[in-house]
Amino acid sequence: MGQGEAKVTAPAFDATVQLFADRQPGQPVDPQCPVRDVLDRIGDKWSTLILGTLAGGPHRFSAVQRAIPDISKRMLTQTLRDLERDGLIARTVFPTKPPSVEYRLTPLGVTILEPLTSLVRWANQSHAAIREARLAFDQAS
Amino acid sequence: MGQGEAKVTAPAFDATVQLFADRQPGQPVDPQCPVRDVLDRIGDKWSTLILGTLAGGPHRFSAVQRAIPDISKRMLTQTLRDLERDGLIARTVFPTKPPSVEYRLTPLGVTILEPLTSLVRWANQSHAAIREARLAFDQAS
DNA sequence: ACACAAGGTAATTAAGTGAGACCACAGACG
DNA sequence: CGTCTGTGGTCTCACTTAATTACCTTGTGT
Numbered sequence: 001m002g003q004g005e006a007k008v009t010a011p012a013f014d015a016t017v018q019l020f021a022d023r024q025p026g027q028p029v030d031p032q033c034p035v036r037d038v039l040d041r042i043g044d045k046w047s048t049l050i051l052g053t054l055a056g057g058p059h060r061f062s063a064v065q066r067a068i069p070d071i072s073k074r075m076l077t078q079t080l081r082d083l084e085r086d087g088l089i090a091r092t093v094f095p096t097k098p099p100s101v102e103y104r105l106t107p108l109g110v111t112i113l114e115p116l117t118s119l120v121r122w123a124n125q126s127h128a129a130i131r132e133a134r135l136a137f138d139q140a141s
Numbered sequence: 142m143g144q145g146e147a148k149v150t151a152p153a154f155d156a157t158v159q160l161f162a163d164r165q166p167g168q169p170v171d172p173q174c175p176v177r178d179v180l181d182r183i184g185d186k187w188s189t190l191i192l193g194t195l196a197g198g199p200h201r202f203s204a205v206q207r208a209i210p211d212i213s214k215r216m217l218t219q220t221l222r223d224l225e226r227d228g229l230i231a232r233t234v235f236p237t238k239p240p241s242v243e244y245r246l247t248p249l250g251v252t253i254l255e256p257l258t259s260l261v262r263w264a265n266q267s268h269a270a271i272r273e274a275r276l277a278f279d280q281a282s
Numbered sequence: 283a284c285a286c287a288a289g290g291t292a293a294t295t296a297a298g299t300g301a302g303a304c305c306a307c308a309g310a311c312g
Numbered sequence: 313c314g315t316c317t318g319t320g321g322t323c324t325c326a327c328t329t330a331a332t333t334a335c336c337t338t339g340t341g342t
Contacts, residue, residue: 034268035189035261043184045299048176061320072300077321087274097308098319108270115259120176122256127175129249133228185330202289213332218290239288239339 041086046071046079048116051105054089055113058104088112182227187212187220189257192246195230196254199245229253 042048046068053059053067065076080103083089088109092102105113183189187209194200194208206217221244224230229250233243246254 034264035193036186037268038260038264038271039184039189040186043180045177045181048180052176062318072302073321074301074323075299078299085275085278086271087278088271093320096319099307101320108267108274111267112263115256115263118256118259119179122253123175123179126249126252127178130179130227130229133249134226137226137228203287214288214290215292215333216331219331242289 041082042112042116044079046075047083050076050079050083051088051109051112051116052120054103054105054109058102061101061103064103083109182223183253183257185220187216188224191217191220191224192229192250192253192257193261195244195246195250199243202242202244205244224250 042051049068049071050064053064059067061076061080064080065071065073068076071079080089080091084091084103087106089103090106090109092104094100094102183192190209190212191205194205200208202217202221205221206212206214209217212220221230221232225232225244228247230244231247231250233245235241235243
């Protein structure tokens with residue numbers, strides 16, 4: 001075996017395969033390839049929700065927490081820091097009476113909204129089909 | 142406070158905000174919204190890599206494992222099952238001499254390639270900038 | 283009988299996540 | 313004066329989930 005397994009069923013797939021980890025068929029995946037790196041970051045539980053919130057404009061710490069009520073302060077702090085470290089959001093401290101902190105998307109952070117929106121659109125469109133598939137799968141168990 | 146924080150800085154953001162969890166500003170996020178549901182699934186360590194592999198055509202279990210060498214059999218089995226449960230991939234058993242199993246994308250699974258490719262393209266384009274930002278952030282610690 | 287491979291499961295361990303106490307600072311209240 | 317509130321966090325601990333290592337089952341060629 002090993003020959004003729006990976007038959008391309010549509011030309012559009014070629015581009016996708018090339019984009020994924022830019023590897024040759026049969027070659028191992030680079031563990032530090034951009035795809036894995038990025039998906040590890042935005043694939044967590046909160047990053048996309050925070051990015052989606054900040055897409056609506058700058059928010060203060062407590063404002064983000066109000067927008068996403070079921071996030072704990074610990075996770076909010078950590079996720080914000082991770083996003084800041086990756087250059088997707090910027091943190092600005094204002095020396096007001098009680099010091100307030102504002103978070104906003106950087107230009108780089110803005111650029112991720114497009115692919116993210118594309119994924120969100122797919123999620124909304126496909127959610128019903130996915131739930132059906134789950135139901136059918138669970139009944140056949 | 143609470144007023145005027147979420148100032149929209151560009152019209153494109155509106156659509157994004159609407160897509161995210163289809164919530165009103167100030168309203169809490171639905172914990173079961175499609176976005177969270179989908180991102181929980183494809184946001185894990187291996188799903189996207191498997192989808193990217195199967196984008197190149199049907200693969201047998203061991204072929205997927207060869208394509209992604211650093212995945213354990215346990216995770217490969219589980220991720221394949223989860224993707225099958227969600228209707229993104231189909232599992233077909235062939236009663237050959239040693240019974241072989243083939244995994245392939247379903248029509249629904251094919252439709253996720255487009256948004257996913259969009260994200261992968263962003264990852265490749267932005268990886269350098271992200272690594273720079275990380276370096277700068279870590280030096281300023 | 284023996285090694286070997288495909289496909290999968292069981293048990294163990296590492297990582298992610300959450301709840302809540304605590305801190306520093308300033309101002310308002312009593 | 314001493315306490316209370318609000319902001320933007322940090323810290324520790326317990327818990328839930330993800331992920332790795334190690335084993336099992338079935339068939340097959342030698």
